[in-house]
Each structure stands twice: as structure tokens, then as C-alpha cells.
Amino acid sequence: MPKIVNHDERREYIARVSAEIIAEFGLEQATIREIAQRTGFSKGVIEHYFDDKDHIIDMALAWVNERYLQREARLTEGKRGLAALEARLHNALPQTKEAMQEWKIRLRFWSLAAVQNDLHSLQGKRLALTRERYALDIEEAQAMGELNSEIDKMHAADMLIHFVSGISCNTLIVPAYYNKRYLRQIIEDLMNDLRRHGGNTMLRVATDQRALV
Numbered sequence: 001m002p003k004i005v006n007h008d009e010r011r012e013y014i015a016r017v018s019a020e021i022i023a024e025f026g027l028e029q030a031t032i033r034e035i036a037q038r039t040g041f042s043k044g045v046i047e048h049y050f051d052d053k054d055h056i057i058d059m060a061l062a063w064v065n066e067r068y069l070q071r072e073a074r075l076t077e078g079k080r081g082l083a084a085l086e087a088r089l090h091n092a093l094p095q096t097k098e099a100m101q102e103w104k105i106r107l108r109f110w111s112l113a114a115v116q117n118d119l120h121s122l123q124g125k126r127l128a129l130t131r132e133r134y135a136l137d138i139e140e141a142q143a144m145g146e147l148n149s150e151i152d153k154m155h156a157a158d159m160l161i162h163f164v165s166g167i168s169c170n171t172l173i174v175p176a177y178y179n180k181r182y183l184r185q186i187i188e189d190l191m192n193d194l195r196r197h198g199g200n201t202m203l204r205v206a207t208d209q210r211a212l213v
Helices: 007-025 032-039 043-049 053-076 081-092 097-113 117-143 153-173 180-197
Strands: none
Touching (some): 007 032, 007 043, 007 097, 032 043, 032 053, 053 081, 081 117, 081 153, 081 180, 097 117, 097 153, 117 153
16 A cells, blocks of 8 residues: 655655755755755655755745744734734744744845845745734734824834844854843843833834935
């Protein structure tokens, strides 16, 4: 009797192994030969699921993002406003081995997207979705009276993206300094400032001021 193959599980496993290779060694090493060796599958099996190397990279990044979003959904379940925002920030910063790996892969992909115009649109869509989630938290916090209504939610969302991206990149470079305790403290400081003053100074930009930029 022929062995029953779960193709979804096999595809996910190949994507996961590809992501691990990219995080550890870079995009260049994520070859079909290397992936076949790591997974124990033949090159023919790998090529059955993925058209080429670019397809492998896309699927690896999609796997990473899906894992990130699933974790974010769990952490923010039942939370609104600043509580949801705080959970989202903790999920975003590389405080765990899993999150650190995700950021390594993102940076590898960003370096590729920076020089390949065909990847700009894809990365732009991912940033837009992140911006929307932060903006929703800000909007809910305003409705709940946690933040001042004068805050421009889209500008605030952009500032939070810059906050997360900058700190995460620094963490990859100097992990001993930007350790878990530091990351937790900087989120706590930000949230305390938001709660105490109704909005961090960097978030307080009115719509008419943005129009001048």
C-alpha cells in the first residue's frame, strides 16, 4: 500500500527549514541542494513544491509571517486599545529565540527588497497591514479615553513601526545590550508615558501638521 503523504505538512516543513537556513546563513545558502540535504528529501521532491529559489524564499517568509500573526492573535485576544498595543509590541520585539529568528529573516529579505523593485510592492503591502493593526489599537484607545483624540492614528502607527524596526535591528547587532530585560523595560516606559500623558510626544502630530511635511 503506497504511503500517504500530507503535502501541506511537507510544504510547511520545507518552508520552515528554508527559513532556518536563511536566518543562519543568508539568502545565498538557501539553495535547493542545501534544503534537500537539510530536509532529507531529494532535489526532485523540493522542486515538486517550489518552482525556483525565489519561490522558496517567498514561502519561507510567508511561513515566518504567518507564525508571527498567529502568535500576535493569541497575545491580543480579548484585548483592546493600549492593552492590545502593549501585547502587540511585546510580540514584535525580538525577546525570544523564535522572534529573533524572524527578524533575521526579515532583514535578509529587506536587503533583497531594497535592490529589487519587484519586491517593493510586496513589502509595502506587509507594512500597510502592520500599520493598520497599530492604527486600530490607537483608534480604540482614543475611543476608550486612553489617548487624546488629537493624535493622528496613522502617524502614530508609523512612529510605532519605526520604534519596533529600529530597536529590533539594534538588537540583532548588539543583543547583549538590547537584552530581554531592556526590551521589556523600553516597552513599559513607552506604555507608562502613553497612559500618563494620554499620548507620547512623538505620537502627537495633528493632521494639518502632517500636511506640511
